[in-house]
Amino acid sequence: MAITVNFFIPRLMPGDPASIMFARFQGKLKPETLIALKKTFGFTDAPIIIQFWDYIKHLAFGDLGISIAYFPQPVVEVIYSGIFWTMFLAGISLIISFMIGSFIGIFLAWFREGKMDSILLPSLSLIGAFPYFWLAMVLLYILGFKLNLFPLRHSFDQNIVSTWSFNYILSVIHHTILPAFTLIIVSLGGWVLAMRNNMISVLGTEYISFAKAMGYNNKVLMFKYAARNALLPSITGFGMALGFILTGALLTEIIFSYPGQGYLLLEAVRSQDYPLLQGLFLTITFTVLITNWIVDIFILILDPRTRK
Amino acid sequence: MIIVNCHSPIKLDEKGVMTISKEQVSSWVRNFNPLSPGANSRWPTEAGIYEPLFIFNSITNKTVPWLGTNYTWKLNNRVLEIEIRDNVQWSDGNPFSAFDVEFTFQLKKDFPALDSRGSWKYLNSVNVIDSSLIQFEFSKLFVPGFEAIGGQPIVPKHIWKNIDDPIKFSNPLPVGTGPFTEIIKFTNQLWELGKNPYYWKKDKPKINKLRFPAFPTNEQATLAIINDEVDWAGNFIPAIDRIYVKKDTLHHKYWFPKSGGSVFLYLNTTIKPFDNSNVRKAISMAIDRELIVKVAMYNYTEPAHQTALSGGLAFWRIPENEIIENWVDYNPEKSIQILNNEGLIKNNNGHWENPDGTPINIKINIVSGWSDWIRAGQIIAKNLNEIGFNAKIITAGFGSWFSDLQTGRFSMAIAWANKGETPFPMYEGLLASKYVVPVGEVANINWQRFSNKKMDDLIIKFEENSDKVIIYNIINQMQKIFIEYAPAIPLFAEPTWGVYNTLRFKNFPSKVNPYAQISPNNIPENLFILTEVIPR
Numbered sequence: 001m002a003i004t005v006n007f008f009i010p011r012l013m014p015g016d017p018a019s020i021m022f023a024r025f026q027g028k029l030k031p032e033t034l035i036a037l038k039k040t041f042g043f044t045d046a047p048i049i050i051q052f053w054d055y056i057k058h059l060a061f062g063d064l065g066i067s068i069a070y071f072p073q074p075v076v077e078v079i080y081s082g083i084f085w086t087m088f089l090a091g092i093s094l095i096i097s098f099m100i101g102s103f104i105g106i107f108l109a110w111f112r113e114g115k116m117d118s119i120l121l122p123s124l125s126l127i128g129a130f131p132y133f134w135l136a137m138v139l140l141y142i143l144g145f146k147l148n149l150f151p152l153r154h155s156f157d158q159n160i161v162s163t164w165s166f167n168y169i170l171s172v173i174h175h176t177i178l179p180a181f182t183l184i185i186v187s188l189g190g191w192v193l194a195m196r197n198n199m200i201s202v203l204g205t206e207y208i209s210f211a212k213a214m215g216y217n218n219k220v221l222m223f224k225y226a227a228r229n230a231l232l233p234s235i236t237g238f239g240m241a242l243g244f245i246l247t248g249a250l251l252t253e254i255i256f257s258y259p260g261q262g263y264l265l266l267e268a269v270r271s272q273d274y275p276l277l278q279g280l281f282l283t284i285t286f287t288v289l290i291t292n293w294i295v296d297i298f299i300l301i302l303d304p305r306t307r308k
Numbered sequence: 309m310i311i312v313n314c315h316s317p318i319k320l321d322e323k324g325v326m327t328i329s330k331e332q333v334s335s336w337v338r339n340f341n342p343l344s345p346g347a348n349s350r351w352p353t354e355a356g357i358y359e360p361l362f363i364f365n366s367i368t369n370k371t372v373p374w375l376g377t378n379y380t381w382k383l384n385n386r387v388l389e390i391e392i393r394d395n396v397q398w399s400d401g402n403p404f405s406a407f408d409v410e411f412t413f414q415l416k417k418d419f420p421a422l423d424s425r426g427s428w429k430y431l432n433s434v435n436v437i438d439s440s441l442i443q444f445e446f447s448k449l450f451v452p453g454f455e456a457i458g459g460q461p462i463v464p465k466h467i468w469k470n471i472d473d474p475i476k477f478s479n480p481l482p483v484g485t486g487p488f489t490e491i492i493k494f495t496n497q498l499w500e501l502g503k504n505p506y507y508w509k510k511d512k513p514k515i516n517k518l519r520f521p522a523f524p525t526n527e528q529a530t531l532a533i534i535n536d537e538v539d540w541a542g543n544f545i546p547a548i549d550r551i552y553v554k555k556d557t558l559h560h561k562y563w564f565p566k567s568g569g570s571v572f573l574y575l576n577t578t579i580k581p582f583d584n585s586n587v588r589k590a591i592s593m594a595i596d597r598e599l600i601v602k603v604a605m606y607n608y609t610e611p612a613h614q615t616a617l618s619g620g621l622a623f624w625r626i627p628e629n630e631i632i633e634n635w636v637d638y639n640p641e642k643s644i645q646i647l648n649n650e651g652l653i654k655n656n657n658g659h660w661e662n663p664d665g666t667p668i669n670i671k672i673n674i675v676s677g678w679s680d681w682i683r684a685g686q687i688i689a690k691n692l693n694e695i696g697f698n699a700k701i702i703t704a705g706f707g708s709w710f711s712d713l714q715t716g717r718f719s720m721a722i723a724w725a726n727k728g729e730t731p732f733p734m735y736e737g738l739l740a741s742k743y744v745v746p747v748g749e750v751a752n753i754n755w756q757r758f759s760n761k762k763m764d765d766l767i768i769k770f771e772e773n774s775d776k777v778i779i780y781n782i783i784n785q786m787q788k789i790f791i792e793y794a795p796a797i798p799l800f801a802e803p804t805w806g807v808y809n810t811l812r813f814k815n816f817p818s819k820v821n822p823y824a825q826i827s828p829n830n831i832p833e834n835l836f837i838l839t840e841v842i843p844r
Contacts, residue, residue, distance in 0.1 A: 016711075019710060019711065019714060019750065020706060020707050020710060022752075034752055037345050037421075037424070066476065069348075070337045070339075070348065071339075071344065071345075071348045072339065072341075072344065072348075072475070072476040072477070072478055073337045073338075073339065073478065078337070081335050081337075081496050082334070082335055145531060145535075152528070152531055152532070152535075153521075153523070153528055153531075153532075154497045154498075154521070154522070155497070156497075158495070158497055158498040158521065253334065253524075254334075254524060254525055255525075255527075257334065257522065257523065257524050257525070257528045259334055259335045259496055259497055259522065260334075263334035263335075263524050264334065264335070267333075267334070270705070270706065270707070271707075272707050
């Protein structure tokens with residue numbers, strides 16, 4: 001089902017990739033070039049059903065075709081070049097954001113009459129409400145360009161040969177800090193709020209009041225009992241967000257020139273690169289499905305009530 | 309954790325390494341196939357790693373011999389004979405000869421997808437006379453075919469004859485005749501190109517190495533350019549004096565010579581009243597080009613000339629006293645006068661209508677994100693509204709904008725025109741009947757669908773003649789037709805973008821030293837810069 005939608009949706013866009021590529025040169029190419037381009041990309045006038053069947057056949061062999069925008073690189077290679085960086089950046093940011101956010105949420109719920117609650121929560125929500133690209137650009141400009149504290153682009157220092165040396169790892173971390181930071185602070189508010197609200201409803205239940213009355217240690221109560229139960233709905237949310245990491249970092253990658261999949265997606269749409277678009281959507285679909293499956297298993301482990 | 313070494317500085321101590329910003333990618337793809345359609349190979353593959361036979365210098369208007377040393381038309385322009393340079397070697401040491409040229413053209417014939425210049429539309433055969441002499445036999449008279457033949461990058465026969473699929477071949481370890489052929493490093497964020505050990509120009513290039521970091525957006529490239537991290541760039545930089553030059557007036561430089569043509573406002577001549585040439589001229593007179601140049605184009609260019617020719621092509625212009633009318637000067641009163649004369653009437657809303665009573669709704673199609681053209685469009689819409697039209701701009705993503713343009717689904721649009729070594733491609737594209745297709749079908753050029761019989765005759769004459777005097781005269785007549793019929797409205801001269809930094813290099817071409825044009829975007833003229841610039 002997903003594969004079918006995958007195939008047809010890019011083709012609904014007006015125009016065709018060959019014309020677009022041709023037009024990029026703004027009159028410097030002869031009109032004959034357009035014909036040559038169309039021949040290259042094998043645009044047949046075969047009925048769409050035949051094209052679709054061709055696509056399915058190749059897919060079964062793991063052949064995602066050849067990219068148009070990055071011709072003649074195979075789609076698999078194009079995707080491979082970016083996918084791990086996106087997973088790394090978006091994944092790390094999500095995990096850190098989730099952990100810190102949930103932690104803060106637990107504390108805010110426990111001390112919910114306190115000053116922290118009324119100051120921290122609105123400020124985090126406010127930061128999250130800023131347009132992301134604006135926030136990222138401002139931080140890049142101030143911390144990167146003006147103060148020279150962080151690199152302006154890329155995922156590691158190009159002068160370091162890419163082996164797993166200490167320098168390389170340090171450089172990767174250094175280059176990831178700023179983009180990850182922007183991703184973390186805009187999503188922090190969301191996780192804090194979710195966790196805090198879950199906690200509050202859990203704290204209102206009877207078994208917690210009973211345990212308090214029984215004199216249980218507060219800390220034990222907070223973490224071992226209340227938080228563990230409050231965490232469960234959050235985990236589902238986390239799972240869904242994890243599924244979408246391949247799409248989520250588009251703006252980040254563009255602003256920080258981070259070599260990931262987001263920019264590839266943008267370029268593919270711009271050039272109407274059907275094979276690449278299909279390939280990218282496929283990876284996104286699979287990621288969502290797999291992470292959902294993993295999260296389901298995780299919940300089975302965490303929550304005894306779901307086991308039979 | 310100690311954060312040392314702040315942001316990755318370029319190794320400024322390594323002399324002779326030129327960092328260039330030309331392509332905008334997030335991740336480099338290793339493709340050095342100069343014949344690859346869509347020119348997907350890494351710049352400067354087509355002109356830098358590989359080279360053409362002749363290079364036309366658009367600033368001096370001279371055809372410079374490169375891998376070819378001389379050319380002659382024979383047998384009444386049926387045969388083009390080219391002398392090939394001696395003592396040229398490929399970067400693997402093998403000798404270069406006319407056999408490589410023959411092979412390259414034969415390859416384009418065997419694989420039409422590689423024939424992006426359409427050479428085989430008018431060629432019959434390519435024949436080697438000896439290792440330094442080659443003849444191109446034409447199937448029909450087509451003298452302008454020299455541009456495509458002279459500009460063809462040549463590939464080595466001894467390597468490419470063993471490639472099964474030259475279309476999908478990405479040529480990861482290129483062997484070329486150009487000044488830079490050795491791939492020193494290639495990662496997806498950065499690649500480096502080193503000198504050709506066997507280059508045929510003695511003691512050149514002086515530059516040691518070319519360096520290409522990946523810049524996915526104009527903003528990223530601009531940051532690097534301002535920061536002295538880039539030596540040469542083809543990026544468009546807004547308000548360049550304030551943003552770039554002010555930071556270091558001694559070294560931060562730019563030069564935007566004109567490409568030779570103009571940027572046009574196209575009116576769809578299949579729609580009333582744009583089928584009326586006087587109405588088109590009237591609309592043209594209502595446009596304040598000075599304002600567009602100042603506000604939309606940051607004063608980087610100038611209002612279009614009546615002939616639409618600019619820069620190096622200006623010497624083709626007909627003499628001023630032969631220009632019998634002027635419809636590019638700002639004159640809104642005259643506009644209104646002409647519209648009245650043509651029978652247009654104002655309706656109840658005060659908007660112009662066709663003489664037969666049908667309404668005129670103007671939408672100017674522009675690519676979204678192309679902010680300079682969008683600003684220009686907004687000024688034009690304002691001008692048209694001021695004289696009584698109902699006009700506004702609409703933007704669309706490039707794909708669907710271009711699709712609408714090609715299929716004739718627009719009332720007005722801002723776009724480029726075809727370019728070449730002479731004004732021929734531009735005028736041909738604006739006026740030739742052979743490119744006209746019905747609305748709804750895809751037109752490669754002449755999107756406004758205007759045709760002129762006199763022009764068609766002139767085109768045939770031009771294609772048959774190599775005599776410079778006759779050609780000059782034909783172009784003159786084409787200009788007169790252009791001025792008489794106004795097939796499209798030239799707005800401003802089309803600039804090319806060249807930004808450079810003299811901190812580490814000198815002898816860039818410039819306004820004070822115009823030995824060539826400066827933009828890396830102009831292939832193959834970029835070869836002049838690659839071979840002439842010198843490290844400090």
